[in-house]
Amino acid sequence: MSIKKISALFGFALLLTAKFNFAQELGILPQPESVKVLQGKFVFSGNTAIVDKESIFSIAAQEIKLLKKNRTGGLSNQLVFTRDASLKPEAYRLKILPEQITITASNKLGAFWAVQTLKQLAGTNAFKTKNTWVLPALEINDQPKFSWRGVHLDVSRHFFDIDYLHRFIDRLAFYKFNKFHWHLTDDQGWRIEIKKYPELTAKGAWRKLNNQDSACLKLATTNPDYRIPEKHFKMIDGEKMYGGFYTQEQVKELVSYAAGKGIEIIPEIDMPGHMQAATRLFPWLTSTGSVQKEKNFTDPVCPCKETTFEFAEHIFKEVAQLFPSKYIHLGADEVEKSSWKNIPECEALMKHENLKNIDEIQSYFVKRMEKYFHSLGKELIGWDEILDGGISPTATLMYWRTWVPTAPKHAAEKGNPIIMTPGEYCYFDAQQDSHSLQKVYSFNPVGFGLNESEQQYVLGGQANIWTEYIPSEQRLEYMLFPRMLAMSEVLWGHQQDFKTFSRKMDRQFTVLDAMRINYRFTDLKGFAENNVFLKSAYLNIEAPKNAVVHYTTDGSTPKISAPKYTKPIYIDKTQTIKAAIFGADGRMGDVFTANYVQTGYVDAVSLKNPKPGLNFSYYPKFYKAVNLISEADKTKTATTAAIEIPVEDKAGSFATRHQGYFYAAEDGIYSFFLRSDDGSVLKIQNKTLVDNDGMHFAIEKSAQIALKKGYHPFELLFLEGGGGYTLQLEYSLGASKRKAVSASDFVIE
Known part of the structure; x- marks a missing residue:
């Protein structure tokens, strides 16, 4: 082969590599299914003609026309919408040539997502007036993997007004989310106007400051994001009360606005539990006629009284008229069922309906409400507790309890549609650390033990955000971004490796700045605490x-x-x-x-007969702190190779202890990184090195120690308070990269 031919081939290979890298580095989030780089560029401006001959792409055409109004001057070129009925719903083809952009879709949603891709390509210019957009010539074929790409927002614990929710919808649309799960009621506040029961918002939407507010106000002394906005207070009967609600007209307008952004709003009225905002006003809804906190949660409404169903049906009739969504979310989670014990009406119901236990009372309520939803032309969604006592074949299950790992498989075996929202990956009210973004990006909605035939029942997933400790718009955005961007790519379904995603994130930060989003900056690294x-x-x-x-x-x-x-x-x-x-x-x-x-080096200890492994102890009991662990509660001991929990049927709450010796391969400064959910404490040489104790989401703590080569007494204590656990220990020596501890690092004597 000639030198010229070799050079030509090498140059072609470089060109292909450059095009591939350019396609990867465009910064489009979520990543399209395929991107082909072409030659040239398109200048989108005020002179760009919008051609929609079939007039079926209304929301996409309206979006691009509004964007065009903010541009000035430019070349005469055009953006053309065309229809291809063979494309799947939400799929699109986007071809950008110097003289024309062509968007091809089968319906208005696919075309709308194509417009969002154009905005992504425009970057910060998409949020500036007058600037033209210089778009690279490309050919994109794209479609989402999942039909349910949602974000949930709790507006009961802390309230977010209707103006902010419009901006919230805009941000969901920009990253191609298509569902907004609106958690409208809970113990702390009733947020939607119900004309049959005006007291629900006249009184139930307002409250005095509670212990969650007090925690926020304490944090606000050093972080202004925790301040409770004054606009959500008003004087009622001489008292300053916190709250707010949405009128039915506001709800209708927001639903219409969201539909124009490709987003379906799904309302949630949580019952039979989480209903204290209503039961305070109507105590006859409970089994005892009183309102109190039971063992774990507040008194639920009583499903053994016909008056309860009359109340619920009046509410859901009005809700169904406000929301065109095919779904209504019933909630049905965290129900204090013990309040139904020894109640004459419940005993009579169990006998009449042949119910065996109070779990089946819960199931009776859910199934009866589902029948009513069907009469309204709606389908029921419930949190995965609707499995308890038996689930109807037509209900949609929303999986969140990671400590019930069999729930998705159980639902899929019965043929129930599933929306994946496992807390470990999807609860964005969890505090963040340097691992949080990668954790979200590792979320696999069709995992969780589902085989290939069962995966068909997974509609998709969503991020959930609960607002007990999120009192302001600034704090909400801090908790959502940038994790929401990782979730958008997971649910659109064309993920790459996390390093590539991270590089795209670097481009997105300027876009988030342009949107004036109070996002969380990336962590600083290179040191321990x-x-x-x-x-x-x-x-x-x-x-x-x-x-x-x-x-x-x-x-x-x-x-x-x-x-x-x-x-x-x-x-x-x-x-x-x-x-x-x-x-x-x-x-x-x-x-x-x-x-x-x-400091100086810590001397190693001498061992006569070191053997691989660690001594493991298991304590199936709830503890709030590791110093409360009692040897009297120990039920299992074993030898583990490293940090493992060799217990098949783990208790809902438990503690563990790993003891032995850590082997330092050479003299040096060792950095240990301990990440856990809930508490953990690492001891080296019988002294606490890393204190990550207490009840909390997965967070990392770190510390260094100077060790002489040899064996050093090691102890790791861990608490699992309930709700799924994380326990990870990594270390590094000097400036080397950190790595997970392994069997080669530990011995016992």
């Missing part, structure tokens, strides 16, 4: 590209006037360094703390 040094050290902060970091060396909270991080910080004394990313608008992200203490 508690660090040690021998004589001196350097703190080398790993920050996202183009991030501006300010820091202090006296332990005070950094401000934008604090020194800017430009090079590694020299450490030669015990001190505390705090650092934070600052946005272009001066907004400060999370504060990261690095404590430094001068």
Whole structure:
């Protein structure tokens, strides 16, 4: 082969690689099914003609026309909508050539998502007026994998007004979500006007500040995102009350607005539990006629009284008229069923309906309400507790309890549609750490033990956000973004590797800035929370590209006037360094703390007969802290290779202990990273090194210790409070990459 031919082939290969990389780095979220890079560019401007001859792409055409109004000048070119009935619902083809954009779809939804892709390609210019859009020539074939791509918002615990919800809908549409699950009622507030029962909003929508508000106000002293907006207070009978509600006219308008953005709104009126906002006003709804907190949850309504069904049917009749969605969400979760015991009406119902237990009373209520929903032309969705006592074959199950891993398979075996919302991946009210985004991105909606034939019942999934400790729009956005972007790519279904997604995220941050979203900045890395040094050290902060970091060396909270991080910080004394990313608008992200203490090496211990493994102990009891673990509660011991929990039938709440010796392969400073849900404590040399104790979502704590080569006493204590657990221990030596502990790291004697 000639040198010229080799050079030509090499050049062609480089061109293909460049095109492939360019396609991957476009920053479109969620990732399209396929992207082909063409030659040239298209300039979208005020002179671009919009051609929709069949007039079936109304919402897409309206969206692009509104965007066109904000552009000036430019070339005379056109954007053409065409129809191909063979394409699946929501699928589209997008071809961008220098003289014309062609959007092909079978319906208005597919065309609308194509327009969102154009906006994504425009980047920050999509949110600026007058600017033209310079779009690369491309050919995209795209369709979602899942038909249910949702985000849930609880507006009961803390209220979000109708103006904000319009912006919320815009953001869902931009990232191609198509369902908004609106949690409208709960113990803390009733948020939707019901004309049959005006008291529900006149009184049930308002409350005094509670313990959750107090927690937010305490946090607000150092973080303004926790402030409770004054606009949600009003004086009632001389008392300052918190709350708010939506009129039926506001609901209708928002439903219409969302439909124009490709989004279906699904209302949730949670019952029979989580109903204290109603039972306070109508105590006759409960079994005892009183309103109180039972063992775990508030008193539910009584499904053994006909008056309960009359009340519920009046409510759902009005709700059904407001929401064109085919679905209504009944909730039916976390029901304190013990309140139905020893109640004459319930005993009579059980006898009449041949019900064996109170779980079947719950099932009776759900199935009866489902029949009523069907009479209204609606289908029922319930949280996965609707499995308890038996599920009807037509109900849709929303899976959230990760500690009930068999629930999805149980539902699929019965042929019930499933929406995946497992808390471990999908609960965005969980506090974030450096692992959170990757955790969401690893979510597989068709996992959870489902075989290929059972996976067909999975409609998709959604992110859920509960607002007990989310009192403001700023805090809500901080908890949603950027995790919502990872979820959009998971549910659209054409995921790549997390590194590629992370690179695309770097492009998205400027877009989030343009949308004025209070997103969470990426974590600062390169250090533990508690660090040690021998004589001196350097703190080398790993920050996202183009991030501006300010820091202090006296332990005070950094401000934008604090020194800017430009090079590694020299450490030669015990001190505390705090650092934070600052946005272009001066907004400060999370504060990261690095404590430094001068130390010497810890000597290893001598072992006569070391053997691989760790001693394991199991305690099937609920503990709030590891120091409460009692040996009297221990029911199992074993030897494990590393950090494993060799118990097949784990209790709902339990504790564990791993004991042995950690082997330090050489003298050095070892960094340990302990991530858990719930509490955990790591001890080295019989002293606490990492304290991650307490009841909490999965978070990581870290610390360093200087170890001499050899064996060092090791103990790891862990608590699982209920709801699914995480327990991960990693370490690094010096500047090496961190890795998970393994069997080679541990011995017992």
